[in-house]
Amino acid sequence: MDENHDEDLSIVEVSEIPQVGRTHVAARICLDILDSARHRRKLYVGEWLPEPVPDGTTTVSSTPVRALDRITLDESGKTALTVVPASPAARVAFVLRDMVALSFGGIAAIVGRTPQMCGRLAFAACRQLRDRHRRESESDVHTRIVTAFWVACDTGDLPALVSLLDPDATTLSDGGGKARAALKPIHGADRTARFMLAALLQYPKLRATLQSVNGKAGLVLRHDTTVSGVVSFHVQDEKITDVWLVLNPDKLRSWNRS
Structure with missing residues (x-):
């Protein structure tokens, strides 16, 4: 403001x-x-994504609510409204x-x-x-798919990674000109999978932990103790349709507070 x-x-x-x-x-x-x-x-340099929000939990409430009410309950709705x-x-x-x-x-x-x-x-x-x-998957399914996604990335299993992605999956990466990132959206399951594997090969010491990102299971990427990236997902019909990768260090300050 x-x-x-x-x-x-x-x-x-x-x-x-x-x-x-x-x-x-x-x-x-x-x-x-x-x-x-x-x-x-x-x-802005490259794609723009909202700042990811940490909340210290890998699950969200299972209380039944109207679909649109969820927008007022978790940060993932704000990301959806943005994209x-x-x-x-x-x-x-x-x-x-x-x-x-x-x-x-x-x-x-x-x-x-x-x-x-x-x-x-x-x-x-x-x-x-x-x-x-x-069409959004339930929380436990979302967590299972995201976990399998990282296992496939970590082991370099391209076919398994492609199988977890919707054929029309889209990946957006936000580096803000301050971190290396794709400047344009990446479309398609095969291209998304190859992009993720190629990116990880450049950072062999990178490790990931499953944490809540915007109220749902996501991946927090670290070099040593520093968070260098946060990945959130949209999963529907048990397939990943959107991958949002925030690498801009300005948007990761809340993740790097002691």
């Missing part, structure tokens, strides 16, 4: 703003930040409708679209996320 936003918010106490007004102000700030972030990402191809306006419309229950008329005043257009934007984002969550 930039300094101008901080100055604007300091003019009045948040408690003095009516709830609807607070929602409007917050949503406008978020929309401005999304637009600004989209501009900054054009200048789903939707405009900033669509993401804001979705959040305000499904999580704040704001009317489309109220959303229209915030995002600068008609109520009808806001409805279409929110529905499109909702449908994409609902489909991802509907």
Whole structure:
């Protein structure tokens, strides 16, 4: 958030703003930040991914919830919302409708679209996320697949690695210009598998541990005691569809605190 936003918010106490007004102000700030972030990402070196979040556990709650409610419960939903191809306006419309229950008329005043257009934007984002969550594997299956993924990587077993990946799997690696990473998405099971094995060959002393990343089982890569990479996954229908590899040291600070 930039300094101008901080100055604007300091003019009045948040408690003095009516709830609807607070929602409007917050949503406008978020929309401005999304637009600004989209501009900054054009200048970013390579692919951009959200900062991975450690939480010290390899499992998530098994309490039954609506698929879309999971977005408010774990960080993986934030990653999904980031990588789903939707405009900033669509993401804001979705959040305000499904999580704040704001009317489309109220959303229209915030995002600068008609109520009808806001409805279409929110529905499109909702449908994409609902489909991802509907097909998402359960936590124990997710953990099993991720564990097998690392075993295949560690042993150099290309056929086993390919078998764990969806034929249309996509890998994004974020080095931010500060660590070696693929500058463009890698598509396909075979290409993803070969990329992972080739990358690991360059770092023979790298070791991985299974840890919770964004609320689900992921891999934390270390050189000695320093975390140099964090890998998170999207698993659906017992196949890995997305691999997100964060290597940018600026995004790994929370993993390297003593």
